[in-house]
Amino acid sequence: MSRKSFPFRSTGGDLRDLDHPGYYAGLSTLAQKRSWDEATRRAVTERVEKTPPIRFFSEPEAALLDAVIDRLLPQDDRSEARTIPILPVIDERLFKNALNGFRYENMPPDQEAYRLGIKAIDEMARSRFKQHFVELTVHRQELILKSLHDGQPDPEHAVWRRIPVHRFWALLMEDCVTAYYAHPWAWDEIGFGGPAYPRGYMRLENGLPEPWEKHEQRYDWNAPADSLSVLDEQGAPPEHGSLHGHGGSH
Amino acid sequence: MPHRLGPMQTLPSPMRRFAENETVDYCIVGVGSAGGVLVQRLARAGFRVVALEAGPFWDTEKDWVSDEKGSHELYWNDLRITGGTHPLALGSNNSGKGVGGGSVHWAAFAPRFHPSDFRVYTEDGVGADWPISYWDLKPYYELLEREIPIAGPAWFPWGDPHGHPYGPHPLGGVGDVLVRGCTKLGIRSVAGGPVAILSASHGDRPHCIYRGFCLQGCKVGAKASTLITHVPDAITHGAEIRAHSMASRISLRDDGRVDGVVYIDRDGAERFQISRAVIVAGYAIETPRLLLNSACPGHRHGMANSSGTVGKYLMAQAGNVVAGRFEELIRLYKAPPAHALSEEFYETDKRRDFARGFAVQTVGPLPVAFAKQMIAAMGAWGWGLRSVMMDYNHWATIGVLGEILPWEDNRVELAEEKDQFGLRVARVTFNLHDNDKKLIEFGKKRVTEIMWAAGAQQVVQESRFAHLVGAARMGADPATSVVDKFGRTHDIPNLFICDDSILPTQGSANPGLTIQALAARTADYLIRQGDAIFFSNYRDLAEPGIRYDLSPPYTRFKGIPRIA
Numbered sequence A: 001m002s003r004k005s006f007p008f009r010s011t012g013g014d015l016r017d018l019d020h021p022g023y024y025a026g027l028s029t030l031a032q033k034r035s036w037d038e039a040t041r042r043a044v045t046e047r048v049e050k051t052p053p054i055r056f057f058s059e060p061e062a063a064l065l066d067a068v069i070d071r072l073l074p075q076d077d078r079s080e081a082r083t084i085p086i087l088p089v090i091d092e093r094l095f096k097n098a099l100n101g102f103r104y105e106n107m108p109p110d111q112e113a114y115r116l117g118i119k120a121i122d123e124m125a126r127s128r129f130k131q132h133f134v135e136l137t138v139h140r141q142e143l144i145l146k147s148l149h150d151g152q153p154d155p156e157h158a159v160w161r162r163i164p165v166h167r168f169w170a171l172l173m174e175d176c177v178t179a180y181y182a183h184p185w186a187w188d189e190i191g192f193g194g195p196a197y198p199r200g201y202m203r204l205e206n207g208l209p210e211p212w213e214k215h216e217q218r219y220d221w222n223a224p225a226d227s228l229s230v231l232d233e234q235g236a237p238p239e240h241g242s243l244h245g246h247g248g249s250h
Numbered sequence B: 001m002p003h004r005l006g007p008m009q010t011l012p013s014p015m016r017r018f019a020e021n022e023t024v025d026y027c028i029v030g031v032g033s034a035g036g037v038l039v040q041r042l043a044r045a046g047f048r049v050v051a052l053e054a055g056p057f058w059d060t061e062k063d064w065v066s067d068e069k070g071s072h073e074l075y076w077n078d079l080r081i082t083g084g085t086h087p088l089a090l091g092s093n094n095s096g097k098g099v100g101g102g103s104v105h106w107a108a109f110a111p112r113f114h115p116s117d118f119r120v121y122t123e124d125g126v127g128a129d130w131p132i133s134y135w136d137l138k139p140y141y142e143l144l145e146r147e148i149p150i151a152g153p154a155w156f157p158w159g160d161p162h163g164h165p166y167g168p169h170p171l172g173g174v175g176d177v178l179v180r181g182c183t184k185l186g187i188r189s190v191a192g193g194p195v196a197i198l199s200a201s202h203g204d205r206p207h208c209i210y211r212g213f214c215l216q217g218c219k220v221g222a223k224a225s226t227l228i229t230h231v232p233d234a235i236t237h238g239a240e241i242r243a244h245s246m247a248s249r250i251s252l253r254d255d256g257r258v259d260g261v262v263y264i265d266r267d268g269a270e271r272f273q274i275s276r277a278v279i280v281a282g283y284a285i286e287t288p289r290l291l292l293n294s295a296c297p298g299h300r301h302g303m304a305n306s307s308g309t310v311g312k313y314l315m316a317q318a319g320n321v322v323a324g325r326f327e328e329l330i331r332l333y334k335a336p337p338a339h340a341l342s343e344e345f346y347e348t349d350k351r352r353d354f355a356r357g358f359a360v361q362t363v364g365p366l367p368v369a370f371a372k373q374m375i376a377a378m379g380a381w382g383w384g385l386r387s388v389m390m391d392y393n394h395w396a397t398i399g400v401l402g403e404i405l406p407w408e409d410n411r412v413e414l415a416e417e418k419d420q421f422g423l424r425v426a427r428v429t430f431n432l433h434d435n436d437k438k439l440i441e442f443g444k445k446r447v448t449e450i451m452w453a454a455g456a457q458q459v460v461q462e463s464r465f466a467h468l469v470g471a472a473r474m475g476a477d478p479a480t481s482v483v484d485k486f487g488r489t490h491d492i493p494n495l496f497i498c499d500d501s502i503l504p505t506q507g508s509a510n511p512g513l514t515i516q517a518l519a520a521r522t523a524d525y526l527i528r529q530g531d532a533i534f535f536s537n538y539r540d541l542a543e544p545g546i547r548y549d550l551s552p553p554y555t556r557f558k559g560i561p562r563i564a
């Protein structure tokens, strides 16, 4: 199955094949790489040019997780050539068993959590809609995933008694954003200036762009109108007791 | 190629190497915020010192990048288990690995503790008192502020008011929001520091270039880490820093004194460093872990643990992040994340229904960290996440830094699971208590008000915790603490602990400066005691008197902006 889920009636949106989504037309962080230091240039260039092979997940598992990722961090508006790889980055982390320094006492190790979690997602799809997750309409896929997001798996599945669903959700989401927002194309999308050594930044206040950055040019942005993953202004997440951020800040 | 420590600085070479079976005076475990200062002082005073560091010896030009994902290796990524009612996120949220330790990826906020922090029990009837007062530590604060050195406002109005040797930094977008919001509400704030970031060049370190990657390790060398402030001087004076050396056990002699450290080298081989005294400086998790893993006859429940308090009274600070979306652009990725703060709510206020308080500080998450915050704070996913991230440049983030009291049930123990070396890993348990919860609620509310006052149109918040300290606390009473006021374990006369695990309470100030000040004071004590440490069991509790002749180069002739 292709990554593209549109045009799909249930999402309705008119998503264009964009090389550069976001409000910063013309911004290219990569075009600045002459101003970066050697080590950074190497790390970022490699990220863009080399996509790691799938080694941890089996083929069906990879297809399944890929379909899940397409809904967790949809890229339907991006052109095929400008799609940011997420699955291969997660696969590589799990293949190398690269840890993030801790595990919740009620969570299995990451490798196991992934295998069990995505299997459960597929079984939920089969029991609710009599189809594999990858075969579901986008809307139905979102229904399943939204129930995990809300912490109320529908239908219930034994795995979620073993793995706290909000922890699994956080694991999945954090791995997705770690791949996506580490990519220079995503920096161009959100207007982040990117690496800045040895040149540095000069315009610190008032949101001013550096000479090589771009001004924001806003336009009405078209997420599929009936997607379940649009922001719900009232929908601050339920306090999961202890779901909290994992990034360092101060 | 020389080993680089920044664009201008190189590692002194060659470094002294002690032979396999050579006895050294001090073996230090961990070269982080505390270990770096300690090894420098002891080497300058002429002791033979080896410092074991589990992580690599960074070459900043080769190993560090201006990139979030690429900086993953700066953190302690090995397995730890976390639990309790409010499990702490560890890894990148807490501790470093490699020479410089946590000072490599800290945000470098460098406020002092307040005088009241040392007397929390006396003043509020909660927490604990320190066995020393603010005034014992004050000369060390002043000295370290010049050694590091600290940039900040000329007038820091809270606690013991003081100024800073280097001038303040310019404001970034987030600092502007903090100062605007606070001013609207009549709350005092300061801008441009105090931070351990150079606002002007210092020796062979250039000033800040405002690139905002402080948490990824400062390639510029503007942000202080002990890797660049103290370790080079240690090496010049004959210390050996042995990287990729993971201490697995402290070795005890029949006479109840320690005689060295067993460690695992880069190739996985077990080795022994024999030494006349041992200092553990491994951070609030690894220090108690090492002591517990060193259990042996006579120390069944862990080394130096006759009080049963090793691992207990672990603290974190509440680190809630309040994010506000503004109509105008902020671009929060520019300037150091740490650059403006208020300590107006630091002290106990009898009108509130909880003891102690919190600070308000700028934070500056880069895209990946910000996306994680939006997942936690807004439940964002899918298209919602994509769209809120497209507004990245419209958001400002301000942190609460709240004091959480020391509780016995917040602790580090050993889990059954083992790490790659076959050593039992740490299990960290963290529960919030009533006072903590009230304080966090209040802090969140006040910072949210500041955000609205600054003109935000939408405000959300994410709960988190920062800065682990405690778990091997100092105290006057051997029955309720692990070390005395100089970091010497009550149980073993030649075993010391010198890192953030000895803090009895932690106020609402970031702990880094205090940790380094304590390390310099412990060093002065050891130097003053001389060889007595190596054979005598006599415990001298007299203050050593501060030494001004042991600082790294470029310290002298800087002012101490003391405000009368």
Ligand SMILES: Cc1cc2nc3c(=O)[nH]c(=O)nc-3n(C[C@H](O)[C@H](O)[C@H](O)COP(=O)(O)OP(=O)(O)OC[C@H]3O[C@@H](n4cnc5c(N)ncnc54)[C@H](O)[C@@H]3O)c2cc1C
Binding pocket: A247, A248, A249, A250, B029, B030, B031, B032, B033, B034, B035, B052, B053, B054, B055, B092, B093, B094, B095, B096, B097, B098, B099, B100, B101, B102, B103, B105, B106, B107, B108, B109, B110, B215, B245, B246, B247, B248, B281, B282, B283, B284, B286, B287, B290, B338, B467, B468, B498, B499, B500, B501, B510, B511, B512, B513, B515
């Ligand atoms: C994202 C982030 C931002 C922060 N910002 C600030 C801030 O703005 N201001 C502030 O004051 N503080 C800040 N901190 C906290 C600060 O970094 C720590 O409090 C401080 O570094 C702790 O010092 P330490 O000497 O106790 O331990 P560390 O600096 O962590 O040093 C311990 C060292 O010991 C080594 N080690 C551990 N066990 C062993 C072993 N068994 N064998 C060999 N070596 C071992 C480790 O590898 C490490 O290098 C921040 C922390 C984080 C994570």
Ligand code: SF4
Binding pocket: B197, B198, B207, B208, B209, B210, B211, B212, B213, B214, B215, B217, B218, B219, B220, B221, B222, B223, B335, B336, B337
């Ligand atoms: S903002 Fe300044 S201190 Fe921080 S990493 Fe950049 S140059 Fe270093």
